[in-house]
Amino acid sequence: MLADIPSGFEKEVYIREVGRSAESFESLLEMTLQEQDPLAWRAAWILDGCAEKHPGLAAGHLHRIIRRLPGITSTGVIRSLLRMLCRYEIPEGDQGLLVDLCFGYMVSEPYPVAVKVHAMQIIYNHVLLYPELKDELRTVIGDQILHHSAGFKSRGMRIIRHLDQM
Numbered sequence: 001m002l003a004d005i006p007s008g009f010e011k012e013v014y015i016r017e018v019g020r021s022a023e024s025f026e027s028l029l030e031m032t033l034q035e036q037d038p039l040a041w042r043a044a045w046i047l048d049g050c051a052e053k054h055p056g057l058a059a060g061h062l063h064r065i066i067r068r069l070p071g072i073t074s075t076g077v078i079r080s081l082l083r084m085l086c087r088y089e090i091p092e093g094d095q096g097l098l099v100d101l102c103f104g105y106m107v108s109e110p111y112p113v114a115v116k117v118h119a120m121q122i123i124y125n126h127v128l129l130y131p132e133l134k135d136e137l138r139t140v141i142g143d144q145i146l147h148h149s150a151g152f153k154s155r156g157m158r159i160i161r162h163l164d165q166m
Contacts, residue, residue: 014046019054029061032077033068041076048080051087058084066094069101075112078105082118086125099126099133106140113152116144124159127166134163 018024028050031043051058058065065081072078082102090098102119105111111119120141127133141156148156 011046011049015049015053018046019050019057022057025050025057026061029058029065032081033064033072035072035074035077037074037076041074041080044077044080048084051084055087059088062088063091063094066090066098066101069098075110075115079112079114079118082115082122086118086121090122090126095126095129099123103136103140106144113149116148117152117155120155120159124162127163131166134166138163 018028025047028043028047032040032047034040047058062085065085069078069081072081082105085098099122102122105119106116106123120137123133123137127137138160141160145153145156
């Protein structure tokens with residue numbers, strides 16, 4: 001079913017159906033983590049939508065997702081998984097790896113702006129838990145803001161304003 005790019009309506013149908021079944025969510029996650037594009041990024045796109053519409057659905061899978069992230073090369077998969085992870089409280093044992101990965105995504109040239117923006121948000125979420133990350137995040141945003149799109153600059157400036165208020 002994911003062989004063709006689903007329309008907005010089809011995406012909503014997939015999200016509704018997958019959201020009804022933990023087994024379907026698990027199957028879609030496996031397809032995502034096997035990373036055979038274009039099916040993997042389409043599956044990740046649906047997963048993210050499921051996690052958005054059905055809060056908590058991915059909670060039991062966070063450890064596995066985060067542990068597999070370092071080996072994922074598909075920027076579409078990374079983008080959707082990071083977007084999904086932005087909405088979750090990350091287990092303490094996985095926070096260090098995720099924050100390190102996100103700093104790497106932010107400073108590495110090949111990653112698209114959407115990956116960098118979601119990575120920035122995840123790091124900011126962790127600054128709320130670990131204020132000692134604040135200066136590093138501010139520095140990285142400041143370095144990167146000159147080289148990116150208006151969307152990156154807007155999100156970066158918003159996060160810097162929040163950091164300044166801490």
